[in-house]
Amino acid sequence: MIDVINLTKKYGDLTVLDGITETIHEGERVVIVGPSGSGKSTFLRCLNCMEDPTSGSIIFDGEDLADMKVDINRHRQNIGMVFQQFNLFNNKTVLENITLAPWLIGRKKVKGRAARAELKAQITARAHELLQRIGLDDWADKYPSTLSGGQKQRVAIVRALAMNPKVILFDEPTSALDPEMVGEVLDLIRQLANEGMTMVIVTHEMGFAREVGTRVFFMDGGNIMEQGTPQEVFGNPKCERLQNFLAKVL
């Protein structure tokens, strides 16, 4: 689904990603773990070109996203992203957060007042459906500042879902949460996993990584040092760096 070919990212002299070649297949749930500064967030952010790669290709839907001529906005509609800091639109209500992008993008494709009104109704109904799913439909007209961290992150996840993406990227989705709110967010991600959503997750929650992932990448120094099923990576780590890492975090 996403082919990463020789991906390099440099900030000045600092090499953050050092020529990564990897494929993420449909239906896979790739979990990326590794120490701070290993390049895992940068790798994830390169997949939808939130960070522009220094060199290399990201092939998605038959096009190279790293190519500046490609209409990146169109492809990003199919690649959902969930941030560590939630990043809900502060000036929009919970409902508007979810409907904004589908509406602004969808309305360009339909002509006529009636058709647009119908589209708007459809999008709103779908947003309410998504909010019901996470039990926050009563909060539809509230602003994000009144929500708890866990609620914000769940809204952020359904905001990504509202675009019907083919894959969702999670950038440390629980790192900014109070411990007691981590569970509700992980539950939602788990549900999506069970529904077969393709996802790439950067996380520090090793238990979650082991449970949800179909494949685990261990990154260090801008490279994927080791990868395999959760059983292989967590149960039988081969490289010394990974063994040290697991000894510290497990």
Add this chain to the structure above:
Amino acid sequence: MDIVKMWQVFWEKFSNPDTLKIVFGTGLINTLLIAVLGLLIGIVIGTLIATVKVMPKYKLLPRVLDKICSVYVGFFRGTPIVVQLLLTYYVLLPLCGVSFGSLNTAILVFGLNSGAYVSEIMRGGILSVDSGQMEAGRAVGLSYSTTMMKIVVPQAVKNILPTLGNELIALVKDTSVVSFIAVVDLYKTFQEIGNRTYEYLMPYLFMALIYIVLVALISLGIKWMERSLRKSDRRN
């Protein structure tokens, strides 16, 4: 002349229906027109310039636009507004062969001038919005400009509202120079009263009072606007 006499002379002239009509019907209205329309034009220009200024500069076009904006801001912040008024009214417009009317010229020049200042205010406001807001907009597939206009700028405006209020207040007071190009504003009408009565103390004091009341009303209006825009925050 003693104070009471001065007041009587002034009041006799001022309370005349014709004078009242000129002071409030022409002078005050023109002052407000120039300041408010000037600010509105300034906000539009300022937002555009600020957007160019914070745009990523990979491509050639944003770099060229950035230079143009720098020259614009440099000119309008680097010259006094009186000079800009005179240049536009007596040099630039006649050279172009357009006659625009002095009031319209004043509105235009104040708009262009305030655009330069508002652009810097707005740029600060945009930078004060968390970069995650832009990222979130881009991540769902919205373009840079859509995210800017729908998400970032509305939040920036809320942050800079007190400073924009300051700009409006400054504009209201700066309008007192438009008589250089023969626009009848609040200042001009009171000066005229002085010219007629040969007594300037009372007209100028009274004029100061009107400016103070005007500015106080604007401050109140801004406070009210701020409160209504803060409804997406928990703080009140």
